[in-house]
Amino acid sequence: MIPGSFDYHRPSTIDEAIGLLASHVGDALILAGGHSLIPMMKLRMATPEHLIDIQDIYDLSAISIGADQIDIGATVTQAQLIHSEELADCCPILRETSLQIADPQIRNLGTIGGNVANGDPGNDMPAIMQLLDADYVLQGPDGTRTVKARAYYEAAYFTARSENEILTSIRFAKPPAGHGSSYHKQKRKIGDYATAAAAVMLEVSNGSCTSASIAMTNLADTPLWAEAAANALIGSALDADAIAAAVAAARAITNPASDGRGPAEYRTHLAGIMVKRAIETAHARAG
Amino acid sequence: MNVQSPPTDKQRIEKLQGLGSSRKRVEDARFTQGKGNYVGDIKLPGMLFGDFVRSPYGHARIKSINKDAALAMPGVVAVLTAEDLKPLNLHYMPTLAGDVQAVLADEKVLFQAQEVAFVVAKDRYIAADACELVEVEYEELPALVDAFKAMDADAPLLREDIKDKMEGAHGARAHYNHIFHWDCGDEEGANKALADADVTVEEMITYQRVHPCPLETCGCVASMDKINGKLTLWGTFQAPHAVRTVASLITNIPEHKIRVVSPDIGGGFGNKVGVYPGYICSAVASIVTGVPIKWVEDRMENLSATAFARDYHMTGKLAATKDGVITGLHCHVLADHGAFDACADPTKFPAGFFNICTGSYDIPVAYCGVDGVYTNKAPGGVAYRCSFRVTEAAYMIERMIDILARKLDMDPAELRMKNFIKKEQFPYTSALGWEYDSGDYHTALEKGMESVAYKALRAEQVDNRAAFERGETRKLMGIGVAFFTEIVGAGPVKNCDILGLGMFDSCEIRIHPTGSAIARLGTISQGQGHATTFAQILATEIGIPAEDITLEEGDTDTAPYGLGTYGSRSTPVAGAATAMAGRKIRAKAQMIAAYLLEVHEGDLEWDIDRFQVKGNPEAHKTMKEIAFASYNQAIPGLEPGLEAVSYYDPPNMTYPFGAYICVVDIDVDTGVTDIRSFYALDDCGTRINPMIIEGQVHGGLTEALAIAMGQEISYDEIGNIKGGSLMDFYLPTAVETPMWTTDFTTTPSPHHPIGAKGVGESPNVGGVPAFSNAVHDAFAHKGLTHTQMPHDHWRVWKTAQKLGLTD
Incomplete structure (x- = not known):
């Protein structure tokens, strides 16, 4: 130590x-x-x-909310994400997720850039960035480029970032007004990584799901974007059959480790429960 | 004119803050301001730092150790190996259990993280860097991890050092991996009771390997003064006097040339009772280098190498009549002690007080046998917030009672009531030989059941189960009842010793001329609040306010000899010594008062803080006045001064007890257990400081929650430790901890001077079975009899899955 x-x-x-x-x-x-x-x-x-x-680099510490886009600097802490009312109004899942990361002392120091950049499969924000289809801004000696969060993670601790680049900010489209979202995370205790966690964001119009996105944490060596699971919801009334189809599709792409949190069989089962509950909560919040 | 009326009796009693006062902890002023003085805070001029090279293997032969690269590193002073300790005969050290333990691995490593070499360097970082440069070549050997295979004919031989020594510290060894067989009771009688019974139940109940995990890890600073030849050892010692004696015996340094100091200690829970290789290596390194050496283990070292707890595989059998009268108990324990037998038990009790396993019940015939075995795991087996192996015993009997209740289709509380030892049976001698000093179990459980509205809870559970069947809920409600009897206060010197050191304890009091005092004890607080509570005992005994009494412990040069603090022994033993020393002070004070008041001693009576003439309370002398006179008046026939010392050898153990009831709601889809409520009634006899008792109960229950619901130190098949960091080892935070409801009855110990029994460990002893019984109870109607701890999410889900309750 x-x-x-x-x-x-x-x-x-x-x-x-x-x-x-x-x-x-x-x-x-x-x-x-x-x-x-x-x-x-x-x-x-x-x-x-x-x-x-990099904590003294002032330019990396801001949250900017534009008409259509949200930009979050790499050194914005989880505490900042929690305390921004404006962010909570337009993209509440960031506050909800941040509140499920560790404890207040850690959230006062832990940053969103650190959370997403290193490719630790236990971290929560990478799944949220899958959900939001975010872009990561990487800056290196040759200038700036962006990489899709959905293309960034290669394996545990292996990412698309080069050794000479710094992840400086995260950008994503402002979620549509009236969307519903939720992050359900089960862990053994405060401070633990997820045994299984799922994020859901969806829109409902006239009782029918018009858009959906689903992502999961710590159920494989990279964060999982569950495209097929989301597709199972779109066009449905979010009824039991549609949810069951989404759960089955989500479980199908998990590949968790067997560890102290439980055997793979349990964690895959639990992934489905988290997806189901997140869909139900997001549905209740939509509109 | 302003006339001040004399204080009332009530005001005088309150001013003392004696027995029964929820006096605030005097220790907290420094702890809450970060002003404690722990081993880690000690800095001495020229001090060097030690760190260990540890084994990466569970079982391997050491082929070579090359220190050259480490020694060449700037700032490295020395690298010690077993070869360096052999000439001093210190490569092995005696354990508290009569075995020996390698200080540094001698030819073989026997568990992962075993100490192989000790690097001494100018700072902590260099020491850690240099550890990486010590090249150790290993030849891996097959590891023995499953205790049930330890005595197989083809099991790997672990302890080559004692392979020919088939007579162990506790009798004959039946196999080279066998440590001891110990038993007591009437096996024939127990077997007959089982054969003749209407109903029998049998279950193999494992109490998993856990770890006390105190917030402060173990460590020491050793300083050899070459001028006067005196070795001072500051360390995290729960028994500083025993450490001094043992250190003297193994090093041949005369005992007056060794000073052992326990400074502030950040929790012990049994983890700091034993002697660890770090202490020996630090002392040797200081003797060799002539400068102080500090060694403090880190968290992962603490979890993986210093003393674990439990690892008991207990097979219990109960016999009963069809209407629920228990007629016999038989149990056998397979005890996994790891690579060396370093259990911390009184020497004559290799399985501690496990034979308290008849619990709170009037069981006519019983037998228990224990076999200890070696495995490739860390040594230990300490009493983690319990008296010696008592929580194992309580867990076994309290689970067995629930299993029997299920088989009889009886309510588990009713079955307990039916079999309790009755109030009028005390003092009660159990079938396994303990004399229970006092108890009133029926009253305690009745009070508990009434407080939680037990009948209404059971009715709610019936409704919950029906709703579950109808598909209206996915949660099952469980109600866990546990009733425990502790055996604490080790102990009577006639049968309790550690390595021959009798387990009495002591208190020395000196009253100052102006009426304040200092008291020194042979114990050492690790958070229990001794400086607060022992001053309260004295305040009531000698009439000096608690705030005017300084308490000191932990320095062997100044404190009287005692066996330290563990096993809830401080109040039963040192607390008794304190009261007895106070009474000696009062006896002399009475003589002084008689002289001052010119009456016969027999004409005086004690009244709160003074002696007064019987029938004439106006004629009195306060303790403060008496103290001044004791130093400053020539009193015929009396020596000046007012001091006393008492060494107290308790006539018996004390037997605290309690009734705990836990309600849990289990989500069968996730395995999440939500502790809805927990009620803990403790009877610890006379209550010294109710606030401290409540704090002790809260802490003990939280550790019980941790053990029952998540803690486990396990090993894979080749001996790699799993769960050796706080990433996996379950320490609940405030968020996971439910609200505790505490309650009490008071049944004073008849043989203790103030009737106190000890409380710190009761909540762990009673808490673990209460949580576990609650989880089992939730599934009882589905046929679950027993499933092993910890009841963490995945295992609970697995239970639900096996019972066909999941999707």
């Missing part, structure tokens, strides 16, 4: 950070809230020689 030795850098601009990363490429890691990286360093599973702490 004692990390190896490292040099600590605290740049105040993004260019400076990218420059530092370029000069130590392969030996440097980006530190934001530290709640994924520091435990890994204490276990010596991560042994960076250079830590580049």
